[in-house]
Amino acid sequence: MKLAAIDIGSNAVRLQITRVLEYEKVITFKKLEYVRFPLRLGHDVFSEGRISEYNEERFFKLMTAYKNLIDLYEIDGYFGCATSAMRESENGREIVDRVYQELGIDIKIISGDEEAEMINKVILQGLDNAHYIHIDVGGGSTELNIYENHEKVYSHSFKIGSVRTLEGRDTPEAWQEMREWVGKYAFKKGQKIEAVGTGGNINKLFELSGSSPKSRKMSLETLTKTQDVLKNLTLEDRLNKLQLNPDRADVIIPASDIYVAVMKAAKAKKIIVPDVGLKDGINYHLYQTKHPESDKVFVKN
Known part of the structure; x- marks a missing residue:
């Protein structure tokens, strides 16, 4: 077929x-x-x-x-x-x-919600019964899903995305709403949570970080260090030295800001990058x- x-x-x-x-x-x-x-x-x-x-x-x-x-x-x-x-x-x-x-x-x-549900169908099959927050960053929106005991328990779509942020069309209110939502539904004192990241930018960030391709995991510390390296490069450097595609080179930093913000709000120390979407x-x-x-x-x- x-x-x-x-x-x-x-x-x-x-x-x-x-x-x-x-x-x-x-x-x-x-x-x-x-x-x-x-x-x-x-x-x-x-x-x-x-x-x-x-x-x-x-x-x-x-x-x-x-x-x-x-x-x-x-x-x-x-x-x-x-x-x-x-x-x-x-x-x-x-x-x-x-x-x-x-x-x-x-x-x-x-x-x-429909977008998140389609991705959920393949994400869930690679997870165990632990506590996860799934972060899917697109160009115009970010979908967040909370999993517990191999079930989705909460989800929300936010008007924050890599292209929208690059264009300056995001709002402080949207960012605050997202952080508050994560704090309310994802963070539980004394309970460990891991992030799961999907989208082209997190896959490229994972590749640039030098993390083990076998584990498909990256620490928040490694992600922020990779982010710092990118922020210290000009757009021309990202295009020529890192050989990023033009439509990736300009949005990868605003996308990384979203992943980092959500992970920090959820107190997640690691992110799984399963390379599915x-x-x-x-x-x-x-x-x-x-x-x-x-x-x-x-x-x-």
């Missing part, structure tokens, strides 16, 4: 095509194709409230290219979802309707839709 996930974020638009591998009680997704295009729809939306005609046309061209890849791979199912930039845009619904009418690609504009959640959602009776679990390939 071949599946395709389209993730339309505030910073980039991703397509991942996978083959589902099934063995006994486990499924894994073998990546056949992965394309990430830095369209940065959030730049328009967070400053002007709508997607510009220029970026609407670029988005349409990108969806045309993705449709061609989906057709060429002869997939068995796909799911396209758009997150904070598209759901906050005045013309977001109009644009996804046009894509459906002209290309036949059905895109769902999902809420922050919304695209994996989409594929698992697709698999479950096609096999609702299945009790097989997802394992990261």
Whole structure:
């Protein structure tokens, strides 16, 4: 079985095509194709409230290219979802309707809660019964989830994200609300909590930190040291010395601020970086839709 996930974020638009591998009680997704295009729809939306005609046309061209890849791979199912930039845009619904009418690609504009739930499906399967706070930082929003005894007990979406913060469209009130929420629901005196981080920026921070790729864990101290190194580099240095992509080099610092702020508010000393994200959640959602009776679990390939 071949599946395709389209993730339309505030910073980039991703397509991942996978083959589902099934063995006994486990499924894994073998990546056949992965394309990430830095369209940065959030730049328009967070400053002007709508997607510009220029970026609407670029988005349409990108969806045309993705449709061609989906057709060429002869997939068995796909799911396209758009997150904070598209759901906050005045013309977001109009644009996804046009894509459906002209290309036949059905895109769902999902809420922050729906976004978090899709990621939860794959995150939970790698956790034990301990106490965790899951931090998913996107371009326009941050989703936080609290897990206890292998169940999600609290969740909330905040209008704080890497692109939104870079553009200066975040607010002190939103940051205060997030810290207060974490303090209320995540921090429990005498109870240890670990963070789980998802999103492209935490994966890059983990890579830059030099932490062990086998453990997929990074201490708060290591994260803040990596953050300090980045803050002491110019944008040109981050582009040329670290060879970061342009759309990563400018947002990685505001993204790191979010992870650090949440970890400090929760008193979390370590963060697990499992290298899974919304695209994996989409594929698992697709698999479950096609096999609702299945009790097989997802394992990261």
